[in-house]
Every structure is written in C-alpha cells, then in structure tokens.
Amino acid sequence: xxxxxxxxxxxxxxxxxxxxxxxxxxxxxxxxxxxxxxxxxxxxxxxxxxxxxxxxxxxxxxxxxxxxxxxxxxxxxxxxxxxxxxxxxxxxxxxxxxxxxxxxxxxxxxxxxxxxxxxxxxxxxxxxxxxxxxxxxxxxxxxxxxxxxxxxxxxxxxxxxxxxxxxxxxxxxxxxxxxxxxxxxxxxxxxxxxxxxxxxxxxxxxxxxxxxxxxxxxxxxxxxxxxxxxxxxxxxxxxxxxxxxxxxxxxxxxxxxxxxxx
Numbered sequence: 001x002x003x004x005x006x007x008x009x010x011x012x013x014x015x016x017x018x019x020x021x022x023x024x025x026x027x028x029x030x031x032x033x034x035x036x037x038x039x040x041x042x043x044x045x046x047x048x049x050x051x052x053x054x055x056x057x058x059x060x061x062x063x064x065x066x067x068x069x070x071x072x073x074x075x076x077x078x079x080x081x082x083x084x085x086x087x088x089x090x091x092x093x094x095x096x097x098x099x100x101x102x103x104x105x106x107x108x109x110x111x112x113x114x115x116x117x118x119x120x121x122x123x124x125x126x127x128x129x130x131x132x133x134x135x136x137x138x139x140x141x142x143x144x145x146x147x148x149x150x151x152x153x154x155x156x157x158x159x160x161x162x163x164x165x166x167x168x169x170x171x172x173x174x175x176x177x178x179x180x181x182x183x184x185x186x187x188x189x190x191x192x193x194x195x196x197x198x199x200x201x202x203x204x205x206x207x208x209x210x211x212x213x214x215x216x217x218x219x220x221x222x223x224x225x226x227x228x229x230x231x232x233x234x235x236x237x238x239x240x241x242x243x244x245x246x247x248x249x250x251x252x253x254x255x256x257x258x259x260x261x262x
Contacts, residue, residue, distance in 0.1 A: 002068070003250040009071030010243035013040050016074055017236040024224045025233075032096075032116035033222035034079045035229075041075040061074060071236075081181050084221040092149045093120045093128065096220045097253060099212020102176030104137040104201070105130055105191060112137065114176055114201070117190035121221050140171040153213040156204040175211050176201035 020038045051065030075192040086096050095118035097103070102114035113134070120136065123129045128140040142149055146159040155173035160235040178184065183197030194201060 001250050001254055002070070006069065006071040007243045007246035009043065009073065009249055009251065010246070011240055013038075013072045013074060014236050014240040014243065016077075018233065018240070019075055021229055021233045021236060025229050028222055028224045028226060030117075030190070030222050031119055032084060032220040033194060034081050034084075034116075035222070035224045036077050037080050038077045039075045040072045041071055043070040045069050079182050079184075079186075080223065082223045084223040086218045087221050088218050089119075090217055091119075092119055092151075092217060093122065093216055094118055094219050095120060095151060095173075096215045097175065097206075097212045098215055100177050100181075101204075101206065102177070102181075102201075104174070104176050104203070106137050107191075108134070108234040109161065109250040111193070112201075113187060113191040113193055114184065115190045115192065116220055118214075122146040130190075136173070138171060138174055140168065140173065151214055151216040153207055153215070155214055172205065173214065174203045175206055176203055177211060178202070179234070240246070 016038045017038045022038050024035045027035075027099070045067040046069075048066040048068065051062060051067075053062045053065065054060060055062050083098070086098070089185050095103075097116055097118065102116055103118060103214050107113050109135055115130065117130070119131060120128050121131065123133060126142045126144060128136045128142065130136070140157050143159060143161065145162055147162055148160045149162075150167060151160045151173065152158075156169060157171045157173060158167035159170050160167050176202055178194075179199035180197055183199070184192040185195045185198075187193055198257055207213045
C-alpha cells in the first residue's frame with residue numbers, strides 16, 4: 001500500500017525537522033549562532049489520468065485528472081542570518097558586528113574561515129586571536145604593556161602606552177561580505193568556510209559600502225527565539241504522530257484485506 005511509504009517519508013521529514021530544531025535550542029547561548037529552518041518538497045506524483053487529456057473522440061478535455069502524491073522529502077536546511085541582540089561584556093577585546101560582515105580567521109591549515117563570534121583575546125605574542133587561538137586577519141598585534149585598547153566603529157585599533165597620552169594606531173580591522181551568506185558551509189566552533197554557492201569574500205572597512213560597524217565590549221547573541229522553537233517543536237511532534245497514525249491505519253486496512261474471504 002502506497003500510504004505506508006508516503007507516511008514513512010513524512011515521519012523521516014519530521015525527524016529531520018526535530019533534529020534541526022533541537023540544534024537551534026542547544027545553541028541558544030552560543031555567541032553569534034544563526035538558527036536554521038528545514039524546508040520540504042513533495043515527491044513525484046503517480047499520474048493515473050493526465051489533466052488536459054481527451055476523454056472522448058469528440059475532444060472532451062479532462063479538467064483535473066488524477067494524480068496521487070508519493071510523500072515528502074527534505075528540500076533544504078537554510079540558515080537565518082538575522083541580527084542577534086548585543087550583549088555587553090566589558091571586555092576590551094570583545095567585538096560585535098552590527099550589520100553585514102564576517103571576521104576573517106586564519107586556520108592552522110592556511111585556509112581562511114569566517115565567523116561573527118567576536119569573543120577574542122590576545123595570545124602570548126600580543127596577536128588578536130579567537131578562543132581557539134586562530135589569528136584574526138588582517139593581523140592585529142597589541143604591544144606589551146599597553147594600558148588600553150580602543151577599537152573604533154570603523155575598525156581602527158588604537159593603543160595607549162604608559163607615559164604616552166596620545167593613542168597609537170596599531171592596525172585596521174576589515175570585514176568580509178558575501179553575495180550569498182546562506183551558502184557558507186558551517187565547520188563548527190563558530191567557523192564557516194567559503195563555497196561556490198556563497199561566492200568569494202569581499203574585504204572592506206567597517207561602515208563603508210554596506211559593511212557593518214564594530215562595537216567594542218559587546219558580543220552578538222544567538223538569534224534563536226526559545227518560544228518560536230518550542231512552538232515549532234510541538235508542531236513537528238504532532239506531524240510525526242499523525243504520520244505514524246497513517247501507518248497504523250494503513251496496516252489495519254491491509255489486515256482487513258488479508259482476512260477477506262473469497
């Protein structure tokens with residue numbers, strides 16, 4: 001019975017939906033996390049009577065036809081890039097991006113990765129790094145003994161040295177933008193990599209040509225809304241239950257047909 005296979009595709013689809021939602025909920029407190037949504041497509045149809053076919057020699061046209069669907073499949077799991085709220089930390093090395101843009105990170109392999117998680121620190125050489133020790137690009141080195149570090153909204157990094165009242169510029173932060181941010185590939189650890197779908201990165205100074213600005217002493221919070229996620233979880237659970245009910249009903253019908261006497 002086709003209903004068994006159709007309902008099974010529905011259960012598999014809702015299982016994927018729950019897995020996506022559970023990942024969103026698990027990352028409610030992950031810095032700069034962007035929630036995901038699963039979208040689905042209907043499968044190929046079994047056409048028993050083609051719409052528009054002739055039903056007689058006089059040229060009568062079938063107005064609707066008979067087509068029976070075969071279920072559902074996952075279409076895409078896309079990332080929603082809405083801005084998370086700004087959380088004040090007071091850490092002078094924490095940076096949040098307000099608007100478009102990604103920090104560029106140099107990985108140990110020599111490849112570049114991209115992140116919006118700006119909870120940075122300095123390593124033993126004074127270079128600005130991620131929580132995993134990966135260098136931020138362009139490289140920024142904070143001199144030893146600096147009494148304060150100021151990062152402007154335009155990305156200019158200034159430090160104040162003991163005995164010197166005038167700040168010194170030590171570097172300029174730049175952000176990468178992509179034609180299709182949803183096409184970036186997630187690597188974990190808040191890092192993303194360029195793909196053919198995302199297009200190549202375009203480097204630019206914060207605040208120029210549509211690039212976002214930097215906010216020192218802040219981090220961007222996850223954009224996961226707990227209420228909407230729990231609501232979506234309940235809907236997915238009920239949809240799973242309804243598909244399982246279809247399987248039970250189809251099994252009962254098969255049982256009745258099997259017991260029918262000639």
